[in-house]
Amino acid sequence: MADTHNFVLASGGVDSLLTLYIAAQTLHPVTPVFIEYGQKWLWERESASMHVEFLKSRHKDVHTIVNDLVTIKIGSLPQKNHYVYGRNLAFATYAAAHALSTVRPPARIIIWFGFNRDEAAVFEDNTEQFLQDATRVLRHYTLPHLFSIHVVSPLLYLGKFDEGVLLRYFDIPLQLVESSAPCYESQERCGKCPSCRHWKRVLAGYRWAEVGDLLKREDLEFYVRILLRLVCDALGGFEDVFHPAPTALREVCEGGSHAKP
């Protein structure tokens, strides 16, 4: 089988942190890619770098090579009412172009986004349809005889609470998670901006997943297996990326797509 390479769009946010962590549990090299498109928030790239350094320090969970963060500057994308038109299509295209120029063919290239259920409900380019469309176009028009390109998002069926649960379950430090969701308005948390509202839900999940008594532990294990099942389903057809890494994800994925969690 052709080699597989993972390229993960690293935005510095919570979704991106969890996506990177999951990609690093596969057996195939991970290259985190940060796209500079004229965003005003300087913390994003710094935060993405911290995520990569954290992963590199987590030898017990990382089953593959994690490369240094790659930064691609694409100039300024037009924005209106906080919406950046064509952003994710541009990101997928640049990530694919970078992959094609660095990976030796024949190869399977997986481009990972950190879209979740909440965003899919609001933005057209954070949906399952977008992932399918981007996959079809990039695969068809970029050297299909040499490369097989797939665009995926492991968090597609998860909400922010669920992400908090998994982050705690994977033992990712709360401080790192919190610094990945800074307040947009001030140094202190305003509690009202979109980032603070998302943070509340992530924190609620993280706190819920603190291990308590035995009964709670059983509930937690059950819930986590459902979430991991949803991650595997979102990666549809890519279960083999985890094989044979000794991870909870591998165990759940091997159960087949309709197995009970």
Ligand SMILES: [Zn+2]
């Ligand atoms: Zn805020």
